[in-house]
Amino acid sequence: MPELRALQPARHPSPTAKATSLAYLIFERPDFGPAESFLTDFGLSVAHRSEDRLYLRGTSAAPYCYRIERAERPRFVGMGFTVAHRRDLEALADACGSAPIRSAEHPGGGECLSLLDPSGFVVEVVCAQTPVPEQPHRGPLHFNHAGHGRRINGTQRPPASPPEVIRLGHCVLEVADYQATCGWYTQHLGLIPSDVQVLPDGSPAVSFLRLDLGEQAADHHTLALAQGFMPLYSHSAYEVVDTDAVGMGQRVLRERGWKHAWGIGRHILGSQIFDYWQDPWGDKHEHYCDGDLFTADRPTGIHPVSRDAMSQWGQPMPRSFTKPRMTPSAIAALLRNLRRSPDLSLAKLMTLARLFG
Numbered sequence: 001m002p003e004l005r006a007l008q009p010a011r012h013p014s015p016t017a018k019a020t021s022l023a024y025l026i027f028e029r030p031d032f033g034p035a036e037s038f039l040t041d042f043g044l045s046v047a048h049r050s051e052d053r054l055y056l057r058g059t060s061a062a063p064y065c066y067r068i069e070r071a072e073r074p075r076f077v078g079m080g081f082t083v084a085h086r087r088d089l090e091a092l093a094d095a096c097g098s099a100p101i102r103s104a105e106h107p108g109g110g111e112c113l114s115l116l117d118p119s120g121f122v123v124e125v126v127c128a129q130t131p132v133p134e135q136p137h138r139g140p141l142h143f144n145h146a147g148h149g150r151r152i153n154g155t156q157r158p159p160a161s162p163p164e165v166i167r168l169g170h171c172v173l174e175v176a177d178y179q180a181t182c183g184w185y186t187q188h189l190g191l192i193p194s195d196v197q198v199l200p201d202g203s204p205a206v207s208f209l210r211l212d213l214g215e216q217a218a219d220h221h222t223l224a225l226a227q228g229f230m231p232l233y234s235h236s237a238y239e240v241v242d243t244d245a246v247g248m249g250q251r252v253l254r255e256r257g258w259k260h261a262w263g264i265g266r267h268i269l270g271s272q273i274f275d276y277w278q279d280p281w282g283d284k285h286e287h288y289c290d291g292d293l294f295t296a297d298r299p300t301g302i303h304p305v306s307r308d309a310m311s312q313w314g315q316p317m318p319r320s321f322t323k324p325r326m327t328p329s330a331i332a333a334l335l336r337n338l339r340r341s342p343d344l345s346l347a348k349l350m351t352l353a354r355l356f357g
Helices: 034-042 086-096 178-187 243-256 328-340 346-356
Strands: 021-028 045-049 053-057 067-070 075-082 111-116 123-125 167-175 192-199 204-210 223-227 233-237 259-266 274-277 282-288 299-304
Touching: 021 034, 021 123, 021 167, 021 178, 034 053, 034 067, 034 243, 034 282, 034 346, 045 167, 075 086, 075 192, 086 123, 111 223, 243 274, 243 282, 328 346
Parallel strands: 021 067, 075 123, 167 223, 192 299, 233 282
Antiparallel strands: 021 075, 045 053, 053 067, 111 123, 167 233, 192 204, 204 223, 259 274, 274 282
16 A cells, blocks of 8 residues: 655645635736637637737636736746635735735736745635626536436437537646645645655655535545646646537547647546647646546545556557656756755656656
């Protein structure tokens, strides 16, 4: 039985605040045109645009789930989480020594606090956002199971169009300073570990963190952190209504010339049926459905990490999915963090490279 031999991830006994949702992601792009083309083909819709910002949404009541800011170079900036009360913002401001609470200047309004996690990602915390009317989306298809027919004298004909993204589900990041970063999210946003994949030395390789919503069920993970050699965006995931929506997404995105990354398959940890695609800058975006839901009393699972542990069926995870882009700046970061980070060693990086390429 594998054992976690590290302080993190662990539930914090008294978190500063408890996040209630992952609200949005923030990217910088030099050109809105290709970004909008990919994301609308992917199934998001434009919520608002200005000269310097583009906002996209799903069909849920969230005002937006994807914000793009104009910049010379493309990069992932960070995430927005919601909390229930202004006092949560005040507690976070006191605990993290942040800039003052301010009015949010984005769709949905509310009040906002901007923080930095230990890996340098921006974390905006928002309360009192105004929801927007939900947009219609098709319902899940009814299946005829062996010995039990629900659909009589009917056919299955889902529309041949981009699948309607319902909401942002989760984000996965790679970090060099794993212990400090994971501890920050459990301490300040109250995230709790659902499952942890550990290396042979007992250190965490991937941890899946969920919201603590008490008796209300939460997604298996809202944020996942993977041990890497520098802070990197791995991918983000967006829920669609059913498996046919995942499959139709693959058809539409392939026909429109976008680059496929991995899928279709079903994950083991989280159980999602998944399919991954790359945007014009190579950043991965996942369609998923049928993910696990856990209440707060579900204990943490500990598992050995391996390539085979990534999916139950479907295409094996290609090595290109986790292969880093070894640019001169990435090599410099690798050498710098090997010297600096207590979570990194050459042996650990060699083990990760053997496992994931």
